[in-house]
Structures are given as C-alpha cells and as structure tokens.
Amino acid sequence: MNNDSPQKALLVVFLVALVCSILVSVAAVILKPIQLKNQLVERSRNVIALTGLVREDTALTDDELLHAVEQLDIRVIDIDAGRFEPNMKATDIDARSAVKDAELSSAIPGADDLARLGRRSRYEVVYLVWNGAALSRMIFPISGQGMWSTIYGYIALEGDLNTIAAVSFYEQAETAGLGDQVQDPGWLAQWQGLRLFDDQGTFRFRTGPGNIDPSSPAAAYQVDSLSGATVTSDAVTQMIAYWFGAHGYRSLLDYLGSHPPEKPRETGDTES
C-alpha cells in the first residue's frame, strides 16, 4: 500500500492508537492499587504527625502508619448540619469523589467560596486525639485552590478548638521553589500556637507580610507570607477562612463549644 494514501494513514493511526491505548490502560489498571496505597500512607503520615503522639524523628513503616491511624478516634461529620454523623463509617467517605455527586455535596455560594472549590462534600472525616478524658487535638481536612493546583492538607486544633497545634499540606503542585514552600517544615512550625478566632469569636487568622510586631494584637493570628509566593500564601489564608467560616466547620465548632465531644468508651488509650 502506498505510504501516503489516506487508507494507509488511517490504518497506521488506528493501529498506533490501539497499541498505545492498551499500553496506557494496562499500566494505569495494574498500578492503581499501589498508587492508592501510597496516597493513603501519605495521608496517614500527615495525620499521625499532626496528632503529636509520635516524636518527629521516629520513622514508622507504611504498615505501622496505617495501623496507627486505625487506632485514632475517627469520626464522620456532617458539615451542613454542623454535627457528628455517628451512623456513617469513615471508610465510606470519599470527600473528593463526593463533589461529583449532588446528593453528597453542595455548591458553595459565590461569596463564601474563598477557597475557590466550587463544591464541597457534605461529609468529612475528622480525627480526635484524647489525652486521658480531655480532648487534646482535633484534626480537620482542608483544601483550596492555589496558584496552579488544589492544595490539600490537615490542620490540628488544640482542645479549645481555636489554637492551632499543627498544620500540614500533603498534596500540591505549586511553583517549585516558591509556592511549594507550603510544605516547608520551618514555615509550618510558625503556625503552632496561633489562633483562628479572637475572644469575640471573629475569625482573624491570616498570612501576612513579615516583621509582625510580636506585641501587636494581630501577631497571635498571623503567620508570615511565603516569600515569592504571594498567590499561594493568599490562597492559604482564604482556604483557612473558608473552612472555618460559616459554610465550613464553623457551625460544628459552635455546636462543640456548648456540647463538648465525649471520649468513646471502646477506644483504648491512645497514649501508649
């Protein structure tokens, strides 16, 4: 067959596309379980680091991490209702897929959509860490649109549900060397001890330009912006503002303020 005839062109294109699509599909299907486990391990590593239960220099294997997460007090929350949802299991919640399902998610009103997410899941999974009978930390998932990518992370609040105990971002594709500093441990450490709300309950937290006067009232709510990454820094401010605003976890926090969560009896002592 003449190489430049339309029949030959169609045949070559068809065969190349067929072979290539088989290669890509086989790779995707075979590797999917391993990739999913990697993501789970990475998420678990972040959650465990935020519990404050494991010293930072302790290296846990993947299986130890997955096991450690299972030992936590994991609960499903209904963000719309602002309550715990005791009838659902955490393993049934996939907040990322849920945004495609009208039943399981809701559109975020434009004025509230500070994190530029569009939709958010109705249910989320939170982790409670107990110190004896007292709540020592509560870990919430957060996410928001950065400069190039959706940034995913967790924030751990102290038992007062206001003071930041720790924060981490486990998935992002921001500018290498600039925006990807959201994962820099030195910067994340600056968040510790800052507060989200003032005594009147007004949301005050923000990232801002450096040289905050430590004695100024704003210093308790402000973390340094990332140098060279204004868009990413602002996105982080907006992300926290959204998730702890009226459309986010605020109604749950208000509810928990008057109805403190109780330690489940069947969970063992997590301090061991």
Add this chain to the structure above:
Amino acid sequence: MTARNTLLDPLFNKNPVLLQVLGICSALAITNSVLTSLIMGLSLTAVLAFSNVCISLIRKHLPNSVRIIVQMTIITTGVIVVDELLQAFAPNVARALSVFVSLIVTNCIILGRAEAFAVKHSVRMSLLDGIGNGLGYSLVLLIVGTVRELFGAGTWLGIAVLPLARDGGWYIPNQLLLLPPSAFFIIGLLIWLLRSWKTAQVEEPDYREIRFYKAGERL
C-alpha cells in the same frame, strides 16, 4: 557513523542541552536537588529510548501527512507509563517532580531525536541514539543539580556535605541556587566551559561588522 559514536557523541560532542540548547525548561525547574535531577534524567532517557525504538520500528510505514501526530502519540504513551510507574514506586520523587514528568511530552529533545534520527535509522542505532541523548541530558542535569544542592542546601543527594551555619557549622547556603533562575547561570557557564574545551562548537557570530577602507588608509 559507528554504534559507539551514536551512543557517546551526545555526552560532550553533540550534547542536546549544551550544544542544541534543548530541554531547558525542565533543566531549570527540577534541578534544585540531585535526586530529582537523577530521576528526571532516567525518566527522560527511558521515554526517549522507548519512543526512538517504536518510531524506528514503524519508520517505513509512517505516512508523511500524519507523521508528527503519530510520533507524539507514541511519546505521550511513554510519558504516561513512566509517570504512572513513578507514582506507584517512587511517590515522593513523583511529588517533587510534580508536573514536570508529564511535561516530558513537550521536551524538544524527544521529538527532535525522533525527527532527526529515528525516522531514518535502524532500531538498534535508534535505541543507542535515544540512550545516548538521554544520558547527555542526564549528565547536564546531574551537574546542575549537584551545584545547586551542594551550594544551595549544603547537601548532596540528601547527605550533609557542608555543615550549615544554621545547625552550628560554617556554611551559609546561597538560597538563590534553590530558585530556577540560578540554573540559567550554571547552564550558561557550562556552555562556556564546553565551548572553550571543544572550540568546534563555537557558533558563527550572527552578524559581522563590515568596514570599508578608504584608499590609502592603513589597515
């Protein structure tokens, strides 16, 4: 042209980055550490060897009208498979490389070698050419990555080499080296060094001043 030349020429004599100045985008973006440079170099070498072999295999059946798009399909397939493999077996590096693995698709070295070499040569020579050019690219990435990580963070492949002042040592790292623009300077210096060594690579100047001399003027 011998097999040996096909494999080794791209290292110094016809280096794709330093002579042809291709593949600069990724060479600037991901060379802030040796590990990412190494994995990126290996990934590109694998994709380049794969695409060169596949394109050479079907070179006698490639219709001219759809030549480039067929080549792109093959290259993209290689890139997706490498990306999936990295996400499965080296998730931390895959995160560090972020979009730049997928951007291998647009790396001019790959389509350049397909067009300039694989469509005209045997499968064996195309394989060697792919590996050779991949190694030439990797070599530059490794040098740039070494300079940037060593002087920007005081480490090499994550091993502390220069004790940092921050941790009680003496070395104050130059953080400019962790930012992409520093790779411009390093690659520029490498090109200068290579062309001082192999003067045949020096290009003709783009324009030349022509002077007309008046009769009787001394030259």
